[in-house]
Amino acid sequence: GDSVTQMEGPVTLSEEAFLTINCTYTATGYPSLFWYVQYPGEGLQLLLKATKADDKGSNKGFEATYRKETTSFHLEKGSVQVSDSAVYFCALIQGAQKLVFGQGTRLTINP
């Protein structure tokens, strides 16, 4: 079945560092891909999405490009802030209409 694999966490960075969180997927068709963010004590919020190959999703300085050839959707940000500390989830959806999530990556940014 469909699956999503994220890089292991937790990830700890200093403020203004470059961030990459890796995400790869397995799917038989052409899924849509998402990054969600969960701040402490809250539900999940959509961060960005891409619906077809080579699409780039972007929001709040974060970017991710849908790479069909490598089945990847890595999340990047050029300069992280303390307020970016959260748990990040990569997810896909197709066909059966249920979201499939990665295991989540906890990010901590130190001042």
Next chain:
Amino acid sequence: DVKVTQSSRYLVKRTGEKVFLECVQDMDHENMFWYRQDPGLGLRLIYFSYDVKMKEKGDIPEGYSVSREKKERFSLILESASTNQTSMYLCASRPGRVTTEAFFGQGTRLTVV
């Protein structure tokens, strides 16, 4: 803005109790979901519903049931709560179109003692 509202942020229940977690969405979405979130395990799908009175089992349905009598409301039921059901429960909804994201409620942290 889409709003998905879960009835409680925090709940404490005793072992063996019947527990109802309620979720309401205000955007006429066809699909609704219940996930549980546990450290190191990510989000796991319990049940989902793609229409009123329709439901399908997710990955971990054991010990749970659901009810969807109206389009806007999706209830998760723990028939006899156990300590291993202590977890964060997240409700989500989305329109019935493939490329559209899901919208989440704020979560219910359930503790079974």
